[in-house]
Amino acid sequence: MSQSRPRDITVLGAGPAGLTAAKLLADGGWSVRLVASCARQSRAIALPAETEAMFADIWGKPVQEFVPTHRLSQRRVAWSGPAADVIEIAALSLDAAELAAGLETCLSGVEIIADVPSDTGTYLIDARGPALPEACQITAGKRTMAVWPALPLEPRLSHQSETLAGDGFWMFLLPTSCDRMTVQLATPEARLDLSRLAKRLRHAPGGTLSAHLAPLLGSLETEPPHHTAIAPRLGPPPASAAALPAGDRAVSFDPISGDGTGQGLRSVCLAVGALNALAEGGSAAAILGHVANRYDFAFSSHLTHCLRYYGSIQVPDAWSGEIHEMRQALSQIDPRRTTERPALRMHFEGIRGPILADA
Numbered sequence: 457m458s459q460s461r462p463r464d465i466t467v468l469g470a471g472p473a474g475l476t477a478a479k480l481l482a483d484g485g486w487s488v489r490l491v492a493s494c495a496r497q498s499r500a501i502a503l504p505a506e507t508e509a510m511f512a513d514i515w516g517k518p519v520q521e522f523v524p525t526h527r528l529s530q531r532r533v534a535w536s537g538p539a540a541d542v543i544e545i546a547a548l549s550l551d552a553a554e555l556a557a558g559l560e561t562c563l564s565g566v567e568i569i570a571d572v573p574s575d576t577g578t579y580l581i582d583a584r585g586p587a588l589p590e591a592c593q594i595t596a597g598k599r600t601m602a603v604w605p606a607l608p609l610e611p612r613l614s615h616q617s618e619t620l621a622g623d624g625f626w627m628f629l630l631p632t633s634c635d636r637m638t639v640q641l642a643t644p645e646a647r648l649d650l651s652r653l654a655k656r657l658r659h660a661p662g663g664t665l666s667a668h669l670a671p672l673l674g675s676l677e678t679e680p681p682h683h684t685a686i687a688p689r690l691g692p693p694p695a696s697a698a699a700l701p702a703g704d705r706a707v708s709f710d711p712i713s714g715d716g717t718g719q720g721l722r723s724v725c726l727a728v729g730a731l732n733a734l735a736e737g738g739s740a741a742a743i744l745g746h747v748a749n750r751y752d753f754a755f756s757s758h759l760t761h762c763l764r765y766y767g768s769i770q771v772p773d774a775w776s777g778e779i780h781e782m783r784q785a786l787s788q789i790d791p792r793r794t795t796e797r798p799a800l801r802m803h804f805e806g807i808r809g810p811i812l813a814d815a
């Protein structure tokens with residue numbers, strides 16, 4: 457017969473995933489220590505309505521009560537042609553670091569500490585953001601994103617984000633206030649070559665695109681962007697309850713999906729369910745196997761989604777290497793996935809009362 461185990465846990469990392477894990481576990485009666493480094497990287501993100509709803513469900517209040525937000529009435533995607541693929545989605549833009557700071561002030565029953573303790577207790581959630589590629593099971597490509605955090609914005613576009621693709625790049629224009637936007641520009645290269653990029657931008661298709669590009673071209677010379685690797689990553693496997701990954705540490709999405717934070721919240725709900733099952737004496741092999749399968753599944757679904765996007769760019773040649781690497785990554789996952797799922801019922805706590813879900 458299974459036996460309950462102690463419910464003490466250390467959560468590493470106080471981004472949206474680590475904070476949400478700490479909250480759900482504390483609400484569920486766990487004794488939680490959260491290791492929060494003081495440095496949080498500012499990053500403008502767009503939260504789609506689904507992620508907004510998930511935050512409100514888990515945290516009990518709308519996201520706007522934790523952080524200043526800017527409402528976007530449209531997200532326009534001109535992808536495979538000037539007039540094609542226009543999708544309109546309600547979204548919010550906000551700063552992910554400010555969101556995390558706002559969530560942290562609302563935590564209760566969690567001990568917040570600055571350094572990893574020598575004794576991390578029986579269980580640990582690792583939510584320290586994306587693992588280095590060499591520590592990941594799979595990194596599907598080498599693409600890079602350049603980010604200009606605060607460029608001037610045409611007032612008429614202040615409620616409209618846009619995703620646009622040109623020759624060898626795609627870009628996301630994200631208004632963050634009535635007169636500023638963050639510009640994110642993805643290229644297939646591991647290292648960004650600014651002069652090559654400037655040449656590509658100058659030869660980008662006209663129309664709406666060139667109106668957006670004018671300030672960006674000026675900024676290329678004066679404001680070097682931040683760089684970040686954006687290829688999807690499947691993090692280290694959840695090999696033991698001593699280090700269960702969650703958030704970007706478990707699966708990190710290409711920003712093209714606009715669903716990185718949503719995936720982080722889903723992975724936290726899964727990890728918390730798994731920890732409850734482990735603490736109740738469930739089979740570690742079955743529970744961790746189930747979590748690994750679910751992370752594999754999230755990663756492969758994301759790759760399929762990315763392949764659709766990158767495969768439909770109007771000038772796709774530059775992305776052929778990335779498309780190849782994503783196909784390779786997909787073929788690595790499928791044979792590993794077990795066909796027989798472990799028989800398991802997972803117990804989620806802290807999300808408006810207990811929920812039992814079939815795994």
Ligand SMILES: Cc1cc2nc3c(=O)[nH]c(=O)nc-3n(C[C@H](O)[C@H](O)[C@H](O)COP(=O)(O)OP(=O)(O)OC[C@H]3O[C@@H](n4cnc5c(N)ncnc54)[C@H](O)[C@@H]3O)c2cc1C
Binds near residue numbers: 472496686
């Ligand atoms: C360019 C870009 C654009 C994106 N745009 C969007 C978007 O529009 N919409 C969206 O939903 N998602 C977007 N995402 C994804 C989103 O930002 C992430 O999915 C989300 O922030 C992941 O949250 P997390 O808590 O897992 O990790 P993080 O937010 O990375 O948090 C990890 C935390 O752990 C801390 N930490 C690291 N090491 C240690 C340590 N040793 N000890 C203690 N603490 C540590 C870090 O300081 C950080 O605070 C984007 C990502 C990128 C790169």
